[in-house]
Amino acid sequence: MRMADQEEQPHFVTKAADLEDRYERILQSKPVAFLVGTNEEKYVLHSGVVARLSKPLCVLVNGKMKEAQEDCVKWPQVDEKTFIRFSQWAYTGSYLAAEPEIILIPADITTESTHATATSETPPTHPAEEPMPSIPLPPPQPISQQTATSDQTASSLALLLQNARNVEPTNCRRGHVFQSGASAESVCDTCSEHYTIATCAHMNARRRLCLSPKSTMCSKCQGRLRSTKKLQMVKLFDRPHRARTFQPRPNQEEVEEYKEVFLSHARLYVLADIYDVTLLANQVVDNLSTTLKLFTLYKTRIGDFFSLVEYVFLNTQKEDAMRNLLVLYAACTIEELNRDSSLEDFLESCPEFASTLVAKLIGRLD
Structure with missing residues (x-):
């Protein structure tokens, strides 16, 4: 039965439309258990949906390996959330990235904890049998008011392109x-x-x-922007996408941490790269490119990008597509990245990234 299934495989998916075909055969295929993470959480997928993604995965679930014979695959190096995104894409052709986290500033945390302590130490002024009167609470402050200092100089590559395109409409x-x-x-x-x-x-x-059309620059500044090498490099970053339409949520405040958002894409990419799932790898690169294009690079959020670079360069090889994407983004935003005092230390800790970035920056010399 396994040999017949393997021989009937006409081709592996190479475009998004392929993911929407042959559902009947997928649903009739055998189940395969995946033990994911160090805790070996069990997830069950159809072998047909896995086998069509790449030759290594086809051999893994339908070949002569132990995993195929036992219908059980152990992936201790893959975390559960990444596996769920992988499964989501395998069945539907798309996946959901992680959501950003809200990082409160120390002053807000101190105020809240002080208020909570004072409330807990206040003796009750009503008898126990009488209900406490309800006290209306003030409405929650917008995120922008929670931030002690707002980074007014931060912007995104999307805004830069928008400004450049809006010259004297x-x-x-x-x-x-x-x-x-x-x-x-x-x-x-x-x-x-x-x-x-x-x-x-x-x-x-x-x-x-x-x-x-909306613009945030006067015509003189727009004219200067259009003539810069930086804009030419940003246009290289703003390339046509091969994948399906992807609309990430742009960050709007510097208290929004995007580290896990970035890493959710990167971890999925590494899994796709290991098992040669080219279609998924390409889609992740496109999705991350769109996310970075819309990302406002606040000074306090530069570390989120550094975390992404560190992970990618530790888990990929030279001339990798995602490496190239991150180096190009860094070259486009080097002025903003240089505002972070840790840039020099980070470049020393990641020499491969540093050397590739220097080579890319030569193209920006006016």
Whole structure:
């Protein structure tokens, strides 16, 4: 039976559409148990959904190896969350990355703990049999108010591209040609000078003027940006994606830690790389590229990127696609990364990354 199944394999999945085919054969295939992580948590998948992903996985579940004979595979090096993402992709063609964590600043934690202690030490002022009156609590503060200092200079590669593309627009979002007269005032994020945004004389259904495409730079700063080598490199980073549409959640505050978000992609990539699941590996690279493009590189969040680089360079080989992606991103954002005092120490601890980054930065010399 196993030999017949193996001979009937017409091909391995090479494009996203292949993942949506042959469900009947997959559901009729034998179950295979995977013992995942150091605790050997048991998960069961159809052998058909695993075997079609790559030749090494096909041999693993349908070949002559011990795992195929016992219908049991041990993956102690794979954590449970990564395995769940792998299984999710194997069945559906997509996966969910980790969510960011909210890191409270010490002042907030101290205030909360002090309030809790004072409340617990206050003697009751009502008899035990009488219910305590409800005290309305103040509404929770927005994340931006929890942060002691806001990094106003931080930005993302997506915003940089948007600013560069919005030089002296002549049409509004609806395609109307701008007419003289109407304008709105704004402040440039780069030089802090006031500038005007053109508006369209046409009204929308709600009788509101159409505005020009959103920009955070004045036309002079946009012009300088368009002529820089940095923008040329950022355009290389902003490449067309091979994978399905992926819309990650952009970070909006510096208290949002993205370390696990980044690592959830990287761990899945390493698993795909080990078992030669090229389609998954390519999709992870594209998804991480989109995530980094939208990521606002706050000074306090630079360490999240360093953690990603460290993991990838420890678990991949030279000329690896994800290595190249991270080096290109670092070259695009070297000015922002240099704001972190630990950059020099990090480069010393990761010499392969440092040498590759220097070679890439030569292309940015004006």
